[in-house]
Amino acid sequence: MDDDLFSTAGDAPAPRTLSDRNRDHRAPLAVRMRPRTLDEVVGQRSVVGEGSPLRRLIAADDARTSPASVILWGPPGTGKTTLAYVVASSGDREFVEVSAVLAGVKDIREVVEAARRRLAATGRETVLFVDEVHRFSKSQQDALLPSVENRWVTLIAATTENPYFSVISPLLSRSIVLDLESLAPEDLSELIDRALTDERGLGGAVELADDAREALLRLGGGDARKILTSLEAAAAAVLMDGGTLIDAEALAHAVNVAALRYDRAGDQHYDVTSAFIKSMRGSDVDAALHYLARMIVAGEDPMFIARRVVIAASEEVAMADPTALPVAMAAMHAVQNLGMPEGRIPLAQAVVHIATAPKSNAAYKALDAAIADVREGRGGPVPAHLRDAHYAGAKKLGHGQGYVYAHDAPHGVATQQYAPDDLVGRDYYAPSGHGAEAAVSRRLEALRRITRGT
Secondary structure (H helix, E strand, C coil), X not given: CCCCCCCCCCCCCCCEEHHHHHCCCCCCHHHHCCCCCHXXXXXXXXXXXXXXXXXXXXXXXXXXXXXXXXXXXXXXXXXXXXXXXXXXXXXXXXXXEEECCCCCHHHHHHHHHHHHHHHHHHCCEEEEEEECHHHCCHHHHHHHXXXXXXXXXXXXXXXXXXXXXHCCHHXXXXXXXXXXXXXXXXXXXXXXXXXXXXXXXXXXXXXXXHHHHHHHHHHHCCCXXXXXXXXXXXXXXXXXXXXXXXXXXXXXXXXCCHHHHCCCCCHHHHHHHHHHHHHHHCCCHHHHHHHHHHHHHCCCCHHHHHHHHHHHHHHHHHHHCCCHHHHHHHHHHHHHHHCCCCCHHHHHHHHHHHHHXXXXXXXXXHHHHHHHHHHCCCXXXXXXXXXXXXXXXXXXXXXXXXXXXXXXXXXXXXXXXXXXXXXXXXXXXXXXXXCCHHHHHHHHHHHHHHHHCC
């Protein structure tokens, strides 16, 4: 059994019911602490608030007033399966769970047919929860359509990938997509407090030191399941040793992460981040990967890392390798959609790309120079021939007169004044000549000659 907060798929493709799960013994802390009502759910206020589709789904007596299908999209540990179970436990609904990893078209059709017969014979509704729906093939997703269209089941599907790319259009058009976000630190802290004190959890058997709480939140990276699993491991280790206090050292020992001493608010955070950026800038790919590893192992927010990588792609590489920024942006989107630990893979690719790429900071230095001129008051009126000439009366003001349409000129480059009068001839961009920027440098020289008529 896959012991986690939001998914405990069985070893066989046969669907499991809610009553089956309640018979599980020695359930992990993350499972025991699963909220029983929407009011117990921490975070996700826009998803569980008054008037939300999930509230309507729980409260609606008339099927016409509730959504027939809901797709829960978010990173791991944000409560997708929890929300499905809360809906299932409300009212007299049968709950059936299938895993997209294990189930086939035959399994889906059997579940749907059983739900249809149940509804016809007893009027009892079925909530069908499909975990990792993005792993279903098109034919498997097609098999769900009749049940959704005819409301034989209330479908709740969960995915960590963008459903607009991973779910077929007919099913997507019949669904409401709810976007779940990583839980905020205050929400996760509330979840920790509840697990420490609630009888379903640790029942006050242990205490959590402040440094351990900070390390636990950092280690979790917004993943509630991971946090509760780590807390349970630390509690078991402390109690086995006859103690009751979980401090950062005990937590690190229990989860085997010595780097938990990395302090996100202290010198270690800033020093490692600085070294990470400077290693990419200095083209030391091995050092850059080392500092990336230190941040990942210490539980640094992966989106913080991704943002630093995106900045480096433009600040350190820019036009010397214009592909660096798309690679960095793709890595950031991948981290956002995949979560961790899978997100470490595109991060590594982006870091290697940036560290090994030719370097240039010419683009952002050019902009800073332009900003400095603007702040000093340089830059007069826009030349009349460049002004907007599409509104009534513009031509009488001389707007657009004498403008040369660049595409009509040889090479698509026209000789005319573009800069304000007091900035004519002012050069901001000075290409480095590294990598692809060498070709830009040669082209820029010719472009300036033509546009300025020199």
